Amino acid sequence: MNDDRPVLLETRGTCLHLTLNRPRALNALSHTMVRLLDEALSRAERDKSIGSVLLSGAGDRGLCAGGDIRALHDDARASGRASLEFWRDEYRLNARIARFPKPYVALMDGIVMGGGVGVSAHSGIRVVTERSRVAMPETAIGFVPDVGGTRLLASAPGELGTHLALTGRSVGAADAVLCGLADHHVPARLLPALIEALGEPAGQDASVAGIVQRFATEPPAGELAAQRDWIDSCYAADSVEEILRQLRGSGVPEAEAAADELLTKSPLALKVTLAAVRRAARLDSLEAVLDQEFRVSSRAFEHPDFVEGVRARIIDKDNEPQWKPGSLAEVDDQEVARFFAPLGPGEQELGLAPGPTHTPVDEGQAG
DSSP states (O other), X not given: OOOOOSEEEEEETTEEEEEEOOGGGTTOBOHHHHHHHHHHHHHHHHOTTOOEEEEEESSSSEEEOOBOHHHHHHHHHTTOSHHHHHHHHHHHHHHHHHTOSSOEEEEEOBEEETHHHHTXXXXXXXXXXXXXXXXXXXXGGTOOOOTTHHHHHHTSSTTHHHHHHHHOXXXXXXXXXXXXXXXXEOOGGGHHHHHHHHHSOOOTTOOXXXXXXXXXXXXXXXXXXXXXXXXXXXXXXSSHHHHHHHHHHSOXXXXXXXXXXXXXXXXXXXXXXXXXXXXXXXXXXXHHHHHHHHHHHHHHHHSHHHHHHHIIIIISOOOOOOOSSOSGGGOOHHHHHHTTSOOOTTOOOOOOSSSOOOOOOOTTTOO
């Protein structure tokens, strides 16, 4: 008999195994799932019999494709507010995972996108496989990387994170490790044995990290290491327009392809994303970044590009979004700055970090 609970909990030895259990929806996160995960981790923190936590996804397609985009889209179309409460709890969960005091192992097998990155890439031990495709693809739907993703991407070597944030491209195992989104590669065929080993009583000298390391191997070769020269050069610019000029003038076919890709994204989302990643690099904690992302998400949720992007990419799948504004030149710097301003009357800040997280936009940073 199939278990239809959205999050499965099983304790093996001293390991609490959490399974995201919506395989037909690629384990997309609902608000209920976020609350169940938070409650489980809260109990595990206090339970002295729990020594570690393991997170995986049901099915063989991926850990988690992100938040439930259709539900967010429908809420935005109806001018609802439920999505903001979902993000409030989701971002708090992301912070809890990052500060979790016991070993937390995330199996980032298959598709890991958006909210899936949030529940895995902030953990202490992050495992990818040869099937992994890790991405923050928000600019394609008129949105901006969140769930702490702007901090993760800002921390990637050179300008790799800027490249991934703006294009929304997915990366495989080797590139996920290179970018600091994962720690170890374990072949997918060995995951059942790894799960079994993590649930066995640990030997005298067997730490959780040591158990994972026993199964780890070199990942298949990635792509980004060989592209660092043009990526670091082109994406160091302070505006999306200048990045595009650099990409076009580089003479590198891969850079030309990236420029073509950027021109399919929401112009406003591109500019806000660049500003968000640059700002995240200057903030001193994940909590401060999550506070900033909550402001940005709240504003992006109100903007028509989000509903239009989801319609074009996910619902109608015509891949012809009508962005507003329709070009980078039409995006006003003041509109970009508004995404980072404190929330207005009747709106509640996330408030994870002590003190204000608002910083003025540096000249050139808004675009």
